[in-house]
Amino acid sequence: INGNIRRDVRVMTVEKASDDFHARFSAKMKTYVYRVVSAPVMSPFWLRFAHHEARFLDVGQMNETARLFLGEHDWTAFSAARSDVETRVRTIKNFTVESFWDARANASVIEFRISANGFLRYMVRSIVGTILEVGRGKKDSDTILTAIVSGDRDLAGKTAPANGLTLLKVDYE
Secondary structure (H helix, E strand, O other), rough: HHHOOOOOOOOOOOOOOOOOOOOOOOOOEEEEEEEEOOOOOOOOOOOOOOEEOOOOOOHHHHHHHHHOOOOEOHHHOOOOOOOOOOOOOEEEEEEEEEEEEOOOOEEEEEEEEEEEEOOOOOOHHHHHHHHHHHHHHOHHHHHHHHHHHHHHHHHOOOOOOHHHEEEEEEEOO
């Protein structure tokens, strides 16, 4: 199988699935990672895989704010306006914001890791965009809580660009 697919995709294991299995709808939990390179100049090594922020970001404050998103909520404020889903209620199980130094890129790389029982369209990028505004000092935790409770999209931040987002893991059991 691996000889017939792109080199950046690998089949690690194969298991028999039930006839009603659906790769998207049978998932019990998904984990995404969103990467931001925080440096005056964007590293060419990260160009396709991360969003660039030239200004200082308060990683500690962003990680604290990430905790506000844990639990079951209606995510209307953090999703696409048009949607045909039955409910916008999802449960975020884990959410961390951590940084590490990439010597090759001479930059700090910030990783947002978020796991939930499901995601709405643009939900992860909208949440990350909002937390980036906290990191820039433009939003505070009270505004975030109000956005979560009220569903008011105007209180959330701008949706972060797509190039930093990667689906990291899907759990089926």
